[in-house]
Every structure is written in structure tokens, then in C-alpha cells.
Amino acid sequence: MPQADNGAGLSQSLERGLAILSAFTPERPALGISELARMLALTRSTTHRYVATLATLGYLQQDDSTRRYRLGPRVLDLGFSTLGSLELREIAAPHLRRLTDSTGHTSNLAIRDDTDVILIDRVRGRQGRYHHLEFSLHVGSRLPSYCSATGKALLAFMPRPELDRLLDRIDFVQRGPRTLTDRAALLAELENVRRTGVAVNDEELDSALRSIAAPVRSRSGEVVAAVNVAIPWSPVGMDELVSEYGPALRATARQIAAGVI
Amino acid sequence: MPQADNGAGLSQSLERGLAILSAFTPERPALGISELARMLALTRSTTHRYVATLATLGYLQQDDSTRRYRLGPRVLDLGFSTLGSLELREIAAPHLRRLTDSTGHTSNLAIRDDTDVILIDRVRGRQGRYHHLEFSLHVGSRLPSYCSATGKALLAFMPRPELDRLLDRIDFVQRGPRTLTDRAALLAELENVRRTGVAVNDEELDSALRSIAAPVRSRSGEVVAAVNVAIPWSPVGMDELVSEYGPALRATARQIAAGVI
DNA sequence: TACGGCGTTCTAATATTCGGAACATGCCAC
DNA sequence: GTGGCATGTTCCGAATATTAGAACGCCGTA
Incomplete structure (x- = not known):
């Protein structure tokens, strides 16, 4: 045959x-x-x-x-030799820990795989609130980039033609109360990310789930990863949270970048 | 050809x-x-x-x-779908966390793969001391069973003929100041494990590294995993540590076993 | 400029793989 | 019981997917 x-x-x-x-x-x-x-x-x-x-x-x-x-x-060996091969992870680890120690919140390091982001390191904060999705995340988890802070940080600085081809492949599904469900809204948001250097996720992945992320650049200036902190829900406005956590995130991203050979 | x-x-x-x-x-x-x-x-x-x-x-x-x-x-996906498939891990997770919360020390859940053990879950304690090897361990890490507490807990209750075949494949390398470097010594130690229900590792894997483990049994009575706590070095005798931590470990192992369907 | 190494592409020959058929087993309905 | 059906497994001839050699373009270095 x-x-x-x-x-x-x-x-x-x-x-x-x-x-x-x-x-x-x-x-x-x-x-x-x-x-x-x-x-x-x-x-x-x-x-x-x-x-x-x-x-x-x-x-x-x-x-x-x-x-x-x-x-x-x-099969486990395969997966973990992948993780061990990522030198970025080793460089970032102490900075992630410091970020969590100083903010008290869970922080993550993520890379992009096509339209998804993958968590490659994660430092859990004090388990104050108990958010179901947040709790289930772990190293290796995949999230859609269009509705996560790390994802937006990773998309924002892509070359435009490549970004366009990637957006074509995204299926905008409503996952949280404020998910950006169309391409135009996401593009506008990415423009904000480029302007402020910080990406936010305000209940776009799930309700009561917020996060702020900053892109990590390689020596050559390319965005290769993103760091974020997950912020338990509170009545505080997103702008206020960005002022509170933005500087620490940008600093962490800068420190990680400085260690990248 | x-x-x-x-x-x-x-x-x-x-x-x-x-x-x-x-x-x-x-x-x-x-x-x-x-x-x-x-x-x-x-x-x-x-x-x-x-x-x-x-x-x-x-x-x-x-x-x-x-x-x-x-x-x-x-490749990461493969590894993590293995982890996710282990229901044992999910059952054990809260008990591990409680063990670490109550003792303050890092705890692990391990399964056996031939002559090795593999960590399938790990809850880090307060990073008081900084032991290099201890620090480098993570979910997915492999350790030789002959010189780890979890390994001895997993070997001790194997059927004798199967254990004998496995021991044939072990290469007894001195890894710490007190490594058991021959088969007879290990067999004697496994007898202790069966008697007390608890396995110890007293600087057998690396210096200044101690740990105590207990076997986790399935419904049918078979030992399917082991839990341990890593104990930072102190001048206290091993016997004393066993009295201090043994009961909590056995209790944790029992609670995990009770959750196994 | 010649050389050696690299990743890559092409091709004919065949070893490796394929899938149908058949077997042993266990399960369920009758 | 007993027939039927689904399962995991083994066998084997047919032939397809794989193999390895040769050749290409490229990059460094001598």
C-alpha cells in the first residue's frame, strides 16, 4: 500500500x-x-x-x-535534561527567589513556544490565597500567550511580520472576565507593553487572577524570556499595582539579562 | 549490509x-x-x-x-505529562507540604526506577543551611538507591529474589564519608529498615547530608514510593533524629497510603 | 587557493518495517 | 456452559520506508 x-x-x-x-x-x-x-x-x-x-x-x-x-x-529524564540545558534558568533562579522574597508573591520565568508560553522556573510565594488555576501551575505548564502577562511581554517585541503570522494561528477564546478576545485589542495592548516595558494580565486568564510581567533581553537585545509575579486579587486598581511592582520587575529582568552570556 | x-x-x-x-x-x-x-x-x-x-x-x-x-x-511536555499522570503525586502533595511545614525541612516523594530513585515531588524547607548537593536536587532528579534514605526504604521490602538480581547491578561507589560500600552492609541495613519501618541516610551520599525516610504502601501492601525529610547537619546523633522525625514520617506515609485508591 | 569540516540533498539498493492472519486469553451475554 | 467479541501478542511474506554513499554548497583555516 x-x-x-x-x-x-x-x-x-x-x-x-x-x-x-x-x-x-x-x-x-x-x-x-x-x-x-x-x-x-x-x-x-x-x-x-x-x-x-x-x-x-x-x-x-x-x-x-x-x-x-x-x-x-x-520519559522524565528527557524532560529534565531539557530544563537543565537552559542556562537562562540557572542564571535567573536567584533573582526570581529574591523577587518572591521581597514581594511575597509567586514569581515565574517563562519562554515562548509558538503561540504558548511555558513556565521554566517558578518560586512559590506564601500560599495566602488559594486560587485554583494558580495553584495548579508548575514548571512545564503551558499557557496561551494572548491572555497571560508573560505572553504579552514576549509577543510585544517580536518583529512585526513574524508577529502577524503568529497571531493568525491564535484562537481568541474567552478564558477570564476580561480576556482580550480579538486581534485588534491585543495589538493595542502590546503597544502599551512596548511603551511601559511592563505587561499586565487583569483577569484575562481566569477570574481573580492578576499578574505583571517584564521582558528579559539577551545580549543582542532580543526578548528571550519574561518574568512575572502573580498578584492575589484585591480591590486595588491595576495602575496602582503596576506602580508598586513594575520597578521591581523591570529591575529583576535587567539583572537576569546582565547575567546572560 | x-x-x-x-x-x-x-x-x-x-x-x-x-x-x-x-x-x-x-x-x-x-x-x-x-x-x-x-x-x-x-x-x-x-x-x-x-x-x-x-x-x-x-x-x-x-x-x-x-x-x-x-x-x-x-520534550518538556512529555516529561510533565508523565508527572501529571502519577496520581500518587497528587495524593501525596498536601501531606508533603504539611510535613515540611511542621518540621521546617525539605521533604521529598520518590519512586524507584531499577537501581535508582527518582524524586517526583519536593517541597523545599526554609533555606537555612546551604548544602550544595541538596540545593541542586529537584523533581526529576535521580539518586542511587543504595546510598539514599528513600532508596533504602524502597529496597527493603522488595521480594528477596528480585532484590538479589537488583543488587547484582549496583556499583557500590563511595559517595560520602559513610557510604555503605558493599552488599553485605547494605543488606544488614535493609534488615534494620524492615525492623524499624524507617530508613536513614547518614552522610552516605555526601558529607553533612542526612535524611530519614519511610516507605509508602499501596492498597495491596506493596511499597510503591517513599517519603523523606532532609536534615541539615547538626551534632545530634542519628538515633535521636530518628526518634524526633520517625513518627511524623511514618504518619505521613500512612496518610498518603490511605489516599491511594 | 586548497583543504577539511560542517549541514544538507539526492539516489539506488535493500534491510527494515508493514499489516494481514492466526493464536491465546479474558470478558460478557445468553 | 458456551458462543461471541475484544484484547494483547506472534508470525511471516511482501514491499515500503530506510539506509548509506556520494556529491553539493558553505564556512572557516592553513
Whole structure:
């Protein structure tokens, strides 16, 4: 059966094997061969061969009783060698901690991956309030950039043509009471970010969730990351919070940038 | 060129592709095609095809200036969906936090992967002392089980034949001033663990590093994880520390076990 | 200018992978 | 019980996806 060409000379087996690994999520932590085969439109025998390979390498584990498979510990190694490879993270760590110590609030370091941001470091503040979403965030979490402070800080300084192509791919979904749900509103907001050097998230991702972020620049001036502090809800206006936390954030971002080789 | 059979019907391409991903470490975060090809004894063209596949899928990123490759953000997703899939981690989280709050010390939840333990959750205590190794540990870290408290807690209750096979694979390296450097000493120590229900690490992994751990059992009675607290060095004797922290650890382990479905 | 190394592309040959068929097992309804 | 259905697993011939060599363009250095 001649198969459609994948495009350029890509490895079908590798692609399929990784698709199998990606099929496991916290919501579906255990999957059987037939289940996987249906999901990926493969035959059971082919699926079994990939799964057997992944299992012998330690990337999957078979449950003795149900005969289904789940992710194995080897997969963790992959993820954490990624984190360890990010020198930015090491440079930023002490500055993040200082930011949290001085403000009392949770701070994060985030990078952009296409239309998302990914938290690559996180220092939890005193767990005063208990915001469900905030609490569930952890290193490795993905958030849409259009409705997060770090995301806006990362988008604001992109070259315009690249930004336009990226915005085309964004699906503006209302996630909080004040989410910016169209491109024009986001663009206007990004203009504010460029003017003030600080990005805010005022209940755009979830209600009662606010945050302020600043971009981190590399030696060459490119924005490579963003730092933020999450601010528990209070009746204080956003402008006031920006005056209160903005300087510390900009300072932290500057200090991190100074350490980047 | 007929190639040696890998064993059973395993997927060569998948195996090689994953070997490429594994070749990236925090020490060697960026690798070129030729470099990878030499490491894995492959031709450059074959290596390139795998790398191109991994790059288009987002698992690798190419550095524009050096043309070398580094791990991409997609790899993080894999690792963290593993963590998210561990329901044990979610169950244990609040109990770990309580343990750290009440003792003031860093606590960990660990599972075993063959001869290693892997930290799957970690709550940092007040950073009073600054122990270099302790500080560098994080979720995802691997430690040898023979010289860690969690490791001994996890080994102690293994069925004897399985334990014997595992011990054969252990290389007893002196890592701290009191490392148990032979099998007999470790076996004797595991007997203590079974008797007291608590495992200790008294400068066996590194100097000035002590820790106490307790095993966590599943519904069926099997030991599936271990909790520990790291204890900053003090002139107090280990026995005294066990009396001080042992009950809280056993209680925490019991509470976690009670939550396991 | 010649050289060696690099990442990359192309291609013919074939080893590796594919998928249908068949087996053993466990589960459920009847 | 018993038949049916779904599962994980194994086998094997067919052929596709993969392989490795050669060649390209590029970049440094000698």
C-alpha cells in the first residue's frame, strides 16, 4: 500500500513512536494497544512493535493486571535534561527567589513556544490565597500567550511580520472576565507593553487572577524570556499595582539579562 | 549490509531517534549532526534524517548561527505529562507540604526506577543551611538507591529474589564519608529498615547530608514510593533524629497510603 | 587557493518495517 | 456452559520506508 509522502525525508517510524508517547496525558494515563492503534490510525501489530520498543527502552511500562501501558520514568529524564540545558534558568533562579522574597508573591520565568508560553522556573510565594488555576501551575505548564502577562511581554517585541503570522494561528477564546478576545485589542495592548516595558494580565486568564510581567533581553537585545509575579486579587486598581511592582520587575529582568552570556 | 538483529522485532528507527534525544544532557546541551553521528555510530545522512524529523516535530531546535541542535520545548511536555499522570503525586502533595511545614525541612516523594530513585515531588524547607548537593536536587532528579534514605526504604521490602538480581547491578561507589560500600552492609541495613519501618541516610551520599525516610504502601501492601525529610547537619546523633522525625514520617506515609485508591 | 569540516540533498539498493492472519486469553451475554 | 467479541501478542511474506554513499554548497583555516 503506497503511503502518502510525509513531506521531506522524515522518519515515519520515529514520528509514529513519538506520537504514541504523546498520546499519554494526565487525563488518559493508561492506554492499550488497540486504543492507541485506533487513535493513530495504525494496525495493532505495528502499534505493538512501537510500544514494545518503547517499553524495552523504559519509556513505557506495562501494567501487569490490565495489560495496558503507561509512561515510564525514562520519559522524565528527557524532560529534565531539557530544563537543565537552559542556562537562562540557572542564571535567573536567584533573582526570581529574591523577587518572591521581597514581594511575597509567586514569581515565574517563562519562554515562548509558538503561540504558548511555558513556565521554566517558578518560586512559590506564601500560599495566602488559594486560587485554583494558580495553584495548579508548575514548571512545564503551558499557557496561551494572548491572555497571560508573560505572553504579552514576549509577543510585544517580536518583529512585526513574524508577529502577524503568529497571531493568525491564535484562537481568541474567552478564558477570564476580561480576556482580550480579538486581534485588534491585543495589538493595542502590546503597544502599551512596548511603551511601559511592563505587561499586565487583569483577569484575562481566569477570574481573580492578576499578574505583571517584564521582558528579559539577551545580549543582542532580543526578548528571550519574561518574568512575572502573580498578584492575589484585591480591590486595588491595576495602575496602582503596576506602580508598586513594575520597578521591581523591570529591575529583576535587567539583572537576569546582565547575567546572560 | 545485513545488520545484527536487535533481539525481538523492535523498531530500529524509533530506538535510534530516542537515542539522539537522550544524547543531549545539561553538560552537552548543543550537538551537531556529525557529533551525534559519531556518538551513535551512524552515518551523517541517517542522523540528519532523524534530527530533521525531531526538529519538525518540535523536539529539537536548530541554533541559527552555529547550526547545531538543542532540545526543544516539546520534550518538556512529555516529561510533565508523565508527572501529571502519577496520581500518587497528587495524593501525596498536601501531606508533603504539611510535613515540611511542621518540621521546617525539605521533604521529598520518590519512586524507584531499577537501581535508582527518582524524586517526583519536593517541597523545599526554609533555606537555612546551604548544602550544595541538596540545593541542586529537584523533581526529576535521580539518586542511587543504595546510598539514599528513600532508596533504602524502597529496597527493603522488595521480594528477596528480585532484590538479589537488583543488587547484582549496583556499583557500590563511595559517595560520602559513610557510604555503605558493599552488599553485605547494605543488606544488614535493609534488615534494620524492615525492623524499624524507617530508613536513614547518614552522610552516605555526601558529607553533612542526612535524611530519614519511610516507605509508602499501596492498597495491596506493596511499597510503591517513599517519603523523606532532609536534615541539615547538626551534632545530634542519628538515633535521636530518628526518634524526633520517625513518627511524623511514618504518619505521613500512612496518610498518603490511605489516599491511594 | 586548497583543504577539511560542517549541514544538507539526492539516489539506488535493500534491510527494515508493514499489516494481514492466526493464536491465546479474558470478558460478557445468553 | 458456551458462543461471541475484544484484547494483547506472534508470525511471516511482501514491499515500503530506510539506509548509506556520494556529491553539493558553505564556512572557516592553513
